[in-house]
Amino acid sequence: MSEPIVFVGPVVKGPPPYRPVLLPGPTALEASSLDELERHLARAGLRVDLDDPAQVSWDGGGREVWVTYQVEVSTFIGMVRYRQVKIERQDGTAFWEPIATQAEFEGHVRRHRPDVDLADPLQVYWADHPGEWSQR
Known part of the structure; x- marks a missing residue:
């Protein structure tokens, strides 16, 4: 190939x-x-x-990705307990955290980026299956 x-x-x-x-x-x-x-x-x-x-x-997303997001949520894999979530701090630095539930996700984002509207697709990027979390 x-x-x-x-x-x-x-x-x-x-x-x-x-x-x-x-x-x-x-x-x-x-x-x-x-x-x-x-x-x-x-x-x-x-x-x-x-x-x-x-x-x-x-690299860094497909043809649909042309902006940076304050919050990014990794691919959903049902058998894996956590989704990786990247949060960009207001100073421009970013970090990744494993998150297991919607409630944990919302609390984590509110703690680090209270200015982010979780329903705004220009601020929060879901690689796939928005709002879905493993049941494990």
Whole structure:
């Protein structure tokens, strides 16, 4: 299996937030949206399927992630008791904590980021299955 031809890095705080992009050449660019990434690809004469991991490597989230979040919740795995939760402090530093329940999650976020609206998808990112926690 060959290496992907496009590498898209994790979101870097802006302004505006952007993702580093590495194209063949090698050419290093920055994209602040999916549209901008597509324009870079078109200018480079590249036709790639952005959903094909053999063509594009997404680091730090897929094609839908273009902003940083104050709170991020990891993938839900039913047989694992905890989900990893990243909270970005107001000073810009961040930390990860294992969280087991919705109540624990809400208390943890309120303690560290009382300004975050847990219902706002621009502030809280769920990798999948929002609000679901293991029953273990």
